[in-house]
Amino acid sequence: MLNIFKKILTTGVVTEPFKAPKDAELEQLGIEIKSRIDKKFSGSIAIRQVDAGSCNGCELEIHALNNPFYDIERFGVHFVASPRHADVLLVTGPVSRHMQTALLRTYEATPNPKWVIAAGDCAACGGEFGVSYASCGAVSNVIPVDVVIPGCPPTPLALMKGLLGLINAKK
Amino acid sequence: MSSSNWTADFLSRLSTDITVAEIDTASATLWQIKSHAWQQFAELAMQQNLRWAAGWAEQVDNRFLINACFEKQGEYILLRTIIDDSNPELPSQATVYPAANRSERHTQDMFGIKFVGHPDNRRWTRHQAWIEKNYPLRKDFPVQGTPVGITPPDMHYPFIKSHGAGTYEIPVGPVHAGIIEPGHFRFQAVGELILNLEERLGYVHKGIEKIAEGREPESLARLAGRVSGDTTVGHCWAACRAMEQTAGVIIPPRAALIRGILAERERIANHMGDIGAICNDVAFVFAQMQFTRLRELWLRTNATVFGHRLLMDKIVPGGVACDLSGESCALIKKEITELRKELAEVILALDLNSSLEDRLYTAGFLSEQTAAAFGTLGYVGRASGQDKDVRRDTPYAPYDQVTVKVALETQGDIASRLWVRYKEIRAALRLLEEFIDRLVAGELCSEWRTPAAGSEGLGIVEGWRGEIISYIRFDADNKIARFYPRDPSQLNWPALEKLVLNNIVPDFPVCNKSLNGSYSGNDL
Numbered sequence: 259m260l261n262i263f264k265k266i267l268t269t270g271v272v273t274e275p276f277k278a279p280k281d282a283e284l285e286q287l288g289i290e291i292k293s294r295i296d297k298k299f300s301g302s303i304a305i306r307q308v309d310a311g312s313c314n315g316c317e318l319e320i321h322a323l324n325n326p327f328y329d330i331e332r333f334g335v336h337f338v339a340s341p342r343h344a345d346v347l348l349v350t351g352p353v354s355r356h357m358q359t360a361l362l363r364t365y366e367a368t369p370n371p372k373w374v375i376a377a378g379d380c381a382a383c384g385g386e387f388g389v390s391y392a393s394c395g396a397v398s399n400v401i402p403v404d405v406v407i408p409g410c411p412p413t414p415l416a417l418m419k420g421l422l423g424l425i426n427a428k429k
Numbered sequence: 430m431s432s433s434n435w436t437a438d439f440l441s442r443l444s445t446d447i448t449v450a451e452i453d454t455a456s457a458t459l460w461q462i463k464s465h466a467w468q469q470f471a472e473l474a475m476q477q478n479l480r481w482a483a484g485w486a487e488q489v490d491n492r493f494l495i496n497a498c499f500e501k502q503g504e505y506i507l508l509r510t511i512i513d514d515s516n517p518e519l520p521s522q523a524t525v526y527p528a529a530n531r532s533e534r535h536t537q538d539m540f541g542i543k544f545v546g547h548p549d550n551r552r553w554t555r556h557q558a559w560i561e562k563n564y565p566l567r568k569d570f571p572v573q574g575t576p577v578g579i580t581p582p583d584m585h586y587p588f589i590k591s592h593g594a595g596t597y598e599i600p601v602g603p604v605h606a607g608i609i610e611p612g613h614f615r616f617q618a619v620g621e622l623i624l625n626l627e628e629r630l631g632y633v634h635k636g637i638e639k640i641a642e643g644r645e646p647e648s649l650a651r652l653a654g655r656v657s658g659d660t661t662v663g664h665c666w667a668a669c670r671a672m673e674q675t676a677g678v679i680i681p682p683r684a685a686l687i688r689g690i691l692a693e694r695e696r697i698a699n700h701m702g703d704i705g706a707i708c709n710d711v712a713f714v715f716a717q718m719q720f721t722r723l724r725e726l727w728l729r730t731n732a733t734v735f736g737h738r739l740l741m742d743k744i745v746p747g748g749v750a751c752d753l754s755g756e757s758c759a760l761i762k763k764e765i766t767e768l769r770k771e772l773a774e775v776i777l778a779l780d781l782n783s784s785l786e787d788r789l790y791t792a793g794f795l796s797e798q799t800a801a802a803f804g805t806l807g808y809v810g811r812a813s814g815q816d817k818d819v820r821r822d823t824p825y826a827p828y829d830q831v832t833v834k835v836a837l838e839t840q841g842d843i844a845s846r847l848w849v850r851y852k853e854i855r856a857a858l859r860l861l862e863e864f865i866d867r868l869v870a871g872e873l874c875s876e877w878r879t880p881a882a883g884s885e886g887l888g889i890v891e892g893w894r895g896e897i898i899s900y901i902r903f904d905a906d907n908k909i910a911r912f913y914p915r916d917p918s919q920l921n922w923p924a925l926e927k928l929v930l931n932n933i934v935p936d937f938p939v940c941n942k943s944l945n946g947s948y949s950g951n952d953l
Contacts, residue, residue, distance in 0.1 A: 261777055262715055262778045262782075265719065265774050265778055266715065269719070269722070272722060308604055308611075309608075309609065309611050309633070311611075311633045311635055312610070312949070313655040313657055313658035313949045314610055314657060314658040314659055314948070314949050315655070315659070315661065315739055315741070317608050317609065317610065318658060318702070318739065319738070319739075321608055321721075322721070322725060322728070324721070325721035325722060326718055326721065326722050326725075327722065327725050337608060339606035339607070340606070341604075351633070352635060354558075354632065354634055354635050355556075355576060355580040356557070356558055356580065356583070356631060356633070356634055357603065357632050357633065358579055359579065359580060359581060359582040360582070360604055360611065360632070362579065364604055385655075386651060386655050387635045387636070387637075387640065389573070390572050390573060390574065390635075390640055391558060391559055391565055391570070391571070391572060391573060391574025391575075391636055391639070392565070392574070392636030392639070393635050393636060394576075410741065411739065413732075413738060
């Protein structure tokens, strides 16, 4: 037990300070917030992440948001287990046709008002996979999308900026 | 590749009605047999302890080429038979090799080839995105297919049922509770005890094999790097090796060493993530926080040195698209020293923790026999006594210049799979140092040569999950005619169905994480 405490103490707090991004910064990153977010949501969002067909690269970087460096929960952003608890769907991947119904049902199960973030190049435009017999391509081909965070995969920093941009966007 | 002792001996044992045409290709020994002997060959192969490693088909004009890849003592044999498309059927090898089961079902769904006597010929990759009797990998199937507006859910898949008082079913997925890939698990349980688990994958089938057709080498390498995002280096390397062997391109020594560095960095990053996640699944958050921190530092170095956190698109046909400066080498070496120190401290805390021990030892047991029967690969196989590693057994540059120490455990439980990962991190750190020390000045990429139409090649590398087999056939004008990547997950997933038996349902997440199969790499 002592060695655990010792390691915790010597590691200290590695969480990095972070400022909410300005519009210009979002634009520079290619992050596109299509609709302005309801004020009710400022301060906190619950996210249900849906992998609709990604290669798992985006998931690795979404995971990183919870590591001690980014610790995205400190901004009131947390990941929930059910779409019924979610304000936001964070969708990755080109939507595979085999996941199309599952994504639609997840969307329907999310209470209004809700927002959809398409994270990663595949979610944004179909990426390397495009549209085919097996893939519907971009998330917006299946459900309405409010925010696009590009990147293959988007870095945790880009994801964080996109998410916080969403919280802070005022009507 | 020269014939070693076992291949000559093996050929002499084949009954006289099986004739083998030996064809030398650029990267493997190809044995061609008649289709009626397909199963008979497998029977002898099983007797002679050959490992079934991969299976795939392709269509050439009005014929189907059915391939199976076997391995023994580090030597790979590509077995092939050719059948006519008017009545595409042949005897199943899955009756002999359980490892061939899902592969044959995939071929059945994608090509409409019937494997006679297959123990379980339910559809596998096909859900409802295309209709029965349509076969996406046939040449007459358009890449766009004929999709309907909304692909219906796969409602009537005939799952195995359980009957009896007190048994119940738990359907899980495809959308899971965590941040993970989609797939469906169907449990039969009594109380908390798992009686049976059936996996239903294929949800992230993106048509990778189909959209590979017609690409040029660089574009194919990009696609291969996205077969499974966590194995971007591994798959890209395997595909590039296959293409390079086909084209007769030899990569420069410096490029080979850099590829080795990229692959070992990928291995370490994933193993660190996994060890943390395994501990997290039994609520030991300390380890999760420490390992995600170490992983983040590691990925940041990737970004600084190579320009991409996950090292995507750094391997290109003919070499690499990145270089290492002396400064970067010093940075990596310093990082290795620091990581060793940190790991020693964190691992000690794990090892001394009795609650962790209580959850990880004996849980999720996979016997050596089961692991061997399913051809289980990588850390999952090595935790159950399967002493296999392509880097040591069939060395390729740069691993042919160093001694690769292969971690092995025989307990077969979750703890073993954790310790194998830890040992592999240690071994990989040493390899990184050796590769850096051996770096010589020189070219990073060889000039590409367009291979002859119809030429083919195999690329086999040890990815972080285990052996990856990539098959490539070229068409005319440098275009890809066929690409088949065999991710180790394809052979490891069935082992999960076995190792969860008699565990409790709440331990499923940690059992699953200890195996950590790729959904995308499986579904293609």
